Ligand SMILES: Nc1ncnc2c1ncn2[C@@H]1O[C@H](COP(=O)(O)OP(=O)(O)OP(=O)(O)O)[C@@H](O)[C@H]1O
């Protein structure tokens with residue numbers, strides 16, 4: 001599989017450190033609000049990368065953190081008169097509700113900053129001992145001048161950055177590019193005891209600490225949104241490599257932005273839609289499908305139109321699946337001689353799907369392959385097919401959609417009330433002598449695996 005590595009600015013063959021194993025770290029949310037669909041992009045896309053590795057037989061260790069102490073959380077807590085911990089706990093719970101509905105698999109570990117304070121302190125102490133960090137009035141800074149490779153990920157011209165950064169006046173830092181590892185406690189802030197007095201960790205240090213704690217000094221993949229490349233990931237590299245003397249992450253993956261009117265969707269600009277609000281309008285599986293319909297590095301302008309397209313695309317997939325499930329219940333027999341080429345073609349779709357996914361996780365092309373498969377099934381598999389070939393087709397369909405985790409909800413999801421409602425509509429149509437509509441409703445139900453029987457006691461129905 002080839003992945004675009006921000007570190008080298010090219011697509012590279014993925015080679016794991018340890019055979020059969022992938023160690024991934026994905027920067028998680030700062031929990032002071034519901035997350036928006038821009039934030040959902042890395043969560044969904046890297047979930048698919050993980051699932052694809054698993055499909056290929058890798059064991060994946062997947063770590064995604066929660067930033068549960070931060071200025072924004074503290075501000076929100078002070079506004080609402082509750083503790084930062086209460087704010088964070090609330091939004092972590094809400095995160096899981098939305099993430100589950102988006103079909104995002106739970107990480108192997110979801111560590112929180114506040115559960116890693118001792119590890120963070122030890123890490124900073126080590127940096128200080130090695131001469132990479134210095135203390136000023138209870139704050140501790142990373143000395144970027146000491147780390148020769150600073151800037152290697154973002155390929156930034158450090159001189160230019162320094163000029164820009166001078167606008168931000170901070171007399172405590174030796175150099176404008178230095179960044180904070182530990183912040184001395186201010187009033188109305190949570191704080192922890194440390195060798196530098198009471199305080200709390202800076203933002204960047206948490207990811208270096210949690211990645212090494214759960215995955216080791218060198219990890220395979222580190223991922224997040226494109227905005228994190230600089231300074232966040234650059235700083236993570238500086239901290240981790242200064243401490244261990246080893247390469248921190250071998251592949252750096254960054255997703256492009258979800259935009260609104262060509263501007264990055266972001267909490268600070270207020271131009272965002274939360275996943276929670278969207279869930280009131282559409283099933284979140286549609287949002288997942290929408291996300292996968294573009295390559296993860298391309299910018300996407302969010303619109304209702306794209307969401308509607310995703311909705312009808314997903315319906316096409318469910319229709320195909322239901323058709324196959326219906327056929328399987330109603331046909332019989334082993335594969336026939338003239339179906340051998342179909343079997344082969346079905347397997348070719350798998351290969352094509354894998355080729356797309358192997359090309360830097362091109363889910364957009366992978367979805368096109370699934371649509372081709374659907375067209376192929378619709379024209380080649382019917383009442384005259386053998387049971388075996390229909391089962392084969394369903395298996396391939398499920399394998400491919402399973403990697404993306406789309407269209408795999410069981411249709412038993414159709415509720416009894418919905419069925420009853422459709423039956424009532426059919427009765428009404430019959431009364432009005434609209435037999436065409438009545439037959440259509442019966443057929444629609446049949447496609448959903450619901451069989452009607454007109455009895456003297458009224459209409460009875462059963463699931464096939
Ligand atoms: N518009 C966007 N499109 C794609 N990814 C985004 C977008 N906005 C944020 N992200 C990513 O979402 C993830 C979660 O980050 P976090 O919760 O810190 O969001 P944030 O940066 O505070 O959001 P915002 O930019 O709205 O303030 C990060 O990987 C970040 O890069």
Ligand SMILES: [Zn+2]
Nearest residue numbers: 027028207232
């Ligand atoms: Zn991070």
